[in-house]
Amino acid sequence: MKKLIMITSVALTLTLVAGCTNKSVVRYGDATEVETTDISFGSTDLQKVAGQMTDSLLLSPVVGTLTANSRPIMFVESIKNKTSEHIDTESITDSISTKLLRSGKFRFVDMSRVEAARKQLDYQQNSGMVDTAKAMQFGKQVGAQYMLYGNLASIVKSNKDQTDVYYKFTLRLMDLESGLVEWADETEIRKTKGKEFVSW
Amino acid sequence: MTTSIAKIMTKRSALLVAALSVTLFISACKNVPPVTSGVGSDQIAPGQKFSKHLQLHNPKLAKKLHISDIRSRTNNDLLEVNLSLTSTYKKTLQLQYQFTWFDKDGFVLEAGKSPWQPLDLHGMQTATVPGLAPTTTVASFSLYVREVPEEFFKF
Numbered sequence: 001m002k003k004l005i006m007i008t009s010v011a012l013t014l015t016l017v018a019g020c021t022n023k024s025v026v027r028y029g030d031a032t033e034v035e036t037t038d039i040s041f042g043s044t045d046l047q048k049v050a051g052q053m054t055d056s057l058l059l060s061p062v063v064g065t066l067t068a069n070s071r072p073i074m075f076v077e078s079i080k081n082k083t084s085e086h087i088d089t090e091s092i093t094d095s096i097s098t099k100l101l102r103s104g105k106f107r108f109v110d111m112s113r114v115e116a117a118r119k120q121l122d123y124q125q126n127s128g129m130v131d132t133a134k135a136m137q138f139g140k141q142v143g144a145q146y147m148l149y150g151n152l153a154s155i156v157k158s159n160k161d162q163t164d165v166y167y168k169f170t171l172r173l174m175d176l177e178s179g180l181v182e183w184a185d186e187t188e189i190r191k192t193k194g195k196e197f198v199s200w
Numbered sequence: 201m202t203t204s205i206a207k208i209m210t211k212r213s214a215l216l217v218a219a220l221s222v223t224l225f226i227s228a229c230k231n232v233p234p235v236t237s238g239v240g241s242d243q244i245a246p247g248q249k250f251s252k253h254l255q256l257h258n259p260k261l262a263k264k265l266h267i268s269d270i271r272s273r274t275n276n277d278l279l280e281v282n283l284s285l286t287s288t289y290k291k292t293l294q295l296q297y298q299f300t301w302f303d304k305d306g307f308v309l310e311a312g313k314s315p316w317q318p319l320d321l322h323g324m325q326t327a328t329v330p331g332l333a334p335t336t337t338v339a340s341f342s343l344y345v346r347e348v349p350e351e352f353f354k355f
Contacts, residue, residue, distance in 0.1 A: 006216065032315040034296040034348050047315035055332040064276040102310075103278065104336055 050095035083154035238346025264289035
């Protein structure tokens, strides 16, 4: 009888233990949600930096004057990554240029696709496959008037209990003809990772 | 002899009962979905009183935080919004806020592209956070504030 009770107890225990094991679950998440998985540069930081810089640029009085009667043409130079992490800064510039373009205030030329555009024009002009009257002409492109460029820097500090990361993103708008910097702004992000007591 | 066996069995039974209790305790753990409701507003057009549009979906949060002001104006043809949040709580609130933008017909613009922005609101602090419409066709907006959800295990 006692043996039976023991066996039953062990079986019950095993069942209950098995009922609390981890199992992997796949879910779709909100891409715009604040993400705090770890301390490194994440999607929320990218969205925050791109959003704040775009808003600041669009609200500046200088840009108000520049865009009052025309849509200035810009090109985005790369953002220099001066942090200790690998960060895809092209993704930040993509977000900023897309937001600016969608605002209807600016137009852009894409310097990363110049070679592809040249190949296409060359094909239209010289392959003999395209009606020359309808082929796009060389030498008709419009040059950029302004250049957007910037830096992303970080300071990382840590002790045994806490890690602190500070990011500083600087963006500038230069008038290509005069060389004057017409607008500049910077935004900061501070993230800390430490131990917290959990209670229940 | 019989007494000692009985003692051992009693000890074993006690141990088993203890083990069972611990197991039951652990097995009661489960993932608790985080609270994602908050406070916010329905569609507000410039010039409208914000107090008539407030929505308090989370009374617990509404006790610690209230929307003290919502202002809007047009700047460089774009709708600019300032949202003032006041904490009535002594500790820091880890919040996130989001704006949603609508055109003149009330259709949502740039759906799913307006990110949640993190905001740390310190004890009893009032903070004003800005929002800027993504396009010149925005005529009204809504906003929502909630705590940064943390998934935790409940025993």
